[in-house]
Amino acid sequence: MASTTAVPGGIHAGRLPRYSPIGLLGLSLVVTGGLFLIFLLAGMTAAYNATGAIFFGLLLWVVVVYVASFVVEGSRRAKDRLVTALVCTAFGVALLPLISLLITVVSRGLARFDVAYFSESMRNVTDAGGGGVHAIVGTLEITLAAAVISVPIGLLAAIYLVEYGRGPIARGVTFLVDVMTGIPSIVAGLFAFALFELVSGNPGYRAGIGGSIALSLLMIPIVVRSSEEMLKLVPNELREAAYALGVPRWLTIVKVVLPTALAGIVTGVMLAIARVIGETAPLLLVAGFTDSMNYNLFDQRMMTLPVFVYTQLTQPGTNVQAFFDRAWTGALVLILIVLLLNVVARIVARFFAPKLSR
Amino acid sequence: MTASTAPLRSRVRAPRHVGDSAFFGAALTGGLLILVALAAVAIFLVVQSLPAFGVKASELNNGFSSFWTYVVPLVFGTIWAALLALIIAVPFSLGIALFISHYAPRRIARGLGAIIDLLAAVPSVVFGAWGIFVFSPFVQPFYSFLSTTLGWFPPFSGPVSPTGRTVLTVAVVLAVMITPIITALSREIFLQTPRLNEEAALALGATRWEMIRIAVLPFGRAGIVSAAMLGLGRALGETLAVAMVLSPSVVISPFVLRSENPTTIAANIALNFPESFGINVNVLIATGLVLFVITFVVNATARAVVGRRGGGKGI
Numbered sequence A: 001m002a003s004t005t006a007v008p009g010g011i012h013a014g015r016l017p018r019y020s021p022i023g024l025l026g027l028s029l030v031v032t033g034g035l036f037l038i039f040l041l042a043g044m045t046a047a048y049n050a051t052g053a054i055f056f057g058l059l060l061w062v063v064v065v066y067v068a069s070f071v072v073e074g075s076r077r078a079k080d081r082l083v084t085a086l087v088c089t090a091f092g093v094a095l096l097p098l099i100s101l102l103i104t105v106v107s108r109g110l111a112r113f114d115v116a117y118f119s120e121s122m123r124n125v126t127d128a129g130g131g132g133v134h135a136i137v138g139t140l141e142i143t144l145a146a147a148v149i150s151v152p153i154g155l156l157a158a159i160y161l162v163e164y165g166r167g168p169i170a171r172g173v174t175f176l177v178d179v180m181t182g183i184p185s186i187v188a189g190l191f192a193f194a195l196f197e198l199v200s201g202n203p204g205y206r207a208g209i210g211g212s213i214a215l216s217l218l219m220i221p222i223v224v225r226s227s228e229e230m231l232k233l234v235p236n237e238l239r240e241a242a243y244a245l246g247v248p249r250w251l252t253i254v255k256v257v258l259p260t261a262l263a264g265i266v267t268g269v270m271l272a273i274a275r276v277i278g279e280t281a282p283l284l285l286v287a288g289f290t291d292s293m294n295y296n297l298f299d300q301r302m303m304t305l306p307v308f309v310y311t312q313l314t315q316p317g318t319n320v321q322a323f324f325d326r327a328w329t330g331a332l333v334l335i336l337i338v339l340l341l342n343v344v345a346r347i348v349a350r351f352f353a354p355k356l357s358r
Numbered sequence B: 001m002t003a004s005t006a007p008l009r010s011r012v013r014a015p016r017h018v019g020d021s022a023f024f025g026a027a028l029t030g031g032l033l034i035l036v037a038l039a040a041v042a043i044f045l046v047v048q049s050l051p052a053f054g055v056k057a058s059e060l061n062n063g064f065s066s067f068w069t070y071v072v073p074l075v076f077g078t079i080w081a082a083l084l085a086l087i088i089a090v091p092f093s094l095g096i097a098l099f100i101s102h103y104a105p106r107r108i109a110r111g112l113g114a115i116i117d118l119l120a121a122v123p124s125v126v127f128g129a130w131g132i133f134v135f136s137p138f139v140q141p142f143y144s145f146l147s148t149t150l151g152w153f154p155p156f157s158g159p160v161s162p163t164g165r166t167v168l169t170v171a172v173v174l175a176v177m178i179t180p181i182i183t184a185l186s187r188e189i190f191l192q193t194p195r196l197n198e199e200a201a202l203a204l205g206a207t208r209w210e211m212i213r214i215a216v217l218p219f220g221r222a223g224i225v226s227a228a229m230l231g232l233g234r235a236l237g238e239t240l241a242v243a244m245v246l247s248p249s250v251v252i253s254p255f256v257l258r259s260e261n262p263t264t265i266a267a268n269i270a271l272n273f274p275e276s277f278g279i280n281v282n283v284l285i286a287t288g289l290v291l292f293v294i295t296f297v298v299n300a301t302a303r304a305v306v307g308r309r310g311g312g313k314g315i
Helices: A020-041 A050-073 A075-112 A133-164 A167-181 A185-200 A208-233 A236-244 A249-277 A281-286 A305-314 A320-351 B002-012 B018-053 B067-103 B106-121 B124-150 B167-191 B195-203 B208-237 B240-245 B265-275 B279-309
Strands: none
Touching (some): A020 A075, A050 A075, A075 B124, A075 B167, A075 B208, A133 A249, A133 A305, A167 A208, A167 B279, A185 A208, A185 B018, A185 B265, A208 B018, A249 A320, A281 A305, A305 A320, A305 B124, A305 B240, A320 B106, B067 B106, B067 B167, B067 B208, B067 B279, B124 B240, B167 B208, B167 B240, B195 B208, B265 B279
């Protein structure tokens, strides 16, 4: 018994108290927050720089935690705490642009988030007023057409790869889907333009359907990838049970495999739509821009929401603020559409998923 | 014996359904359409590009002597901006991925991943607008500071752009845009680390960081490289954020804080395409072809890295 030496301070000696990192974080943020307040009062910055305060607060925290731990706990634990702090900081710093961006879009976009915006186009509008309804209609039509083109192709290709795919053709298709995933959106736009220029013989060709083709080129690989994953999740026992009952293969796929995977496939399609609905570059090239409403996908230029935001920002008229306001509202509407698609997709995935016994 | 088994086999063979072959045909068509679409992309781009390769200086509307003197600075700008973005994005993405996979409490880890994925949902034109009006003014004072203190390092030398709309700003915006994909891919790989390896490291007395260094990172090395390459592919093709934020010129310049910045192929197409006609459209399409080839090589390399490891999930 005499060999046990009493450790001064008990078992927790040589360790920082449990909540010290959080406490130090609060302290660092207070210090930099106060510092930036002094900058504001001294007139060095026009407005209070909250982003800067948080950013430098996190940096200060990393240093303080390392030093405190090095003094109390030694170099190994100090390094561990340093990495922990760095990793948390990386996450925190990544949130800053997201928060800043959302605050910017919401605060600047609300100014024109009114009835006129959703009922008027920009026809004959050169000053304040007007709206983006022509762009909203264009975005919905072009994206819907892109979905109509890419969902059947993507789904059939996924069924081929999962249910039938063997040999060189399947390997080739898998490889090409990989290649397609990497096509830059602007290249898709160039392709759609080149295709329709050749078909129509018009060197200045612009129409909504070209945008749909370009978007579907970007959308097909996403649909194939997600549907493939979902079809692979369907247990083989279900297929075997259907075969054992004498159900032909195609009926098994249509009546057993697809319904089981349906929720996942719908989710994948919605996420794919959310991915392409914000694409600007291909639509700028091949759908063009206009101030008037155009319901016809196959004729004339067609405005879309992302291109609307772009043109309002880059080609403002004399009343610059009115153009910027419309642009920010367009950005807000676009983000809301994308968020809505994401949320609905997740709800579908959550509540309509088949009950597989796991 | 063979005489008696042959008729037996034919008797138990399942009847052939018309529906079966029709459905197989439809599925195969879906797969082959992808092949046709990609072949069409390649053929159309090449055909439309051919006139551009031999273009004469008098026909170009941008003052360059040939296609190649025009495209080389653009290629430089594209790779330069994307590499800078990658250098910024990879450490952050790995940090976030580790945070989600190994540091954050289990219950909220999924939610945190979804928040980062939100960044991927923001359209690039919104990033561009934010880059111009919020981010550029925000970083400009830091650029002045950077240039006065670290100006001896050539890329940081002045004169500093008064607007902050430089290639470094673009690189940061691109980094924000590619962070979600690199994070998502490396997070998946970190989560696949064999549990026993991690527990063995911890049992030997390793701290959490030492466990990650000896168990998680070596396991995920190939995956990290390929995630970074896929992120690079994204950054290379990103158009609108670059086109809006950058004050562009077609030059080769390693200075990241000045007003004169090398533009990228994609941004250059977006800015010039609406006003171009005739042979200049072909020139822009040819630069697009070059971009396609570059991204193809980068993506193929990424997949080769994953493939060599084996067992890597097709991403």
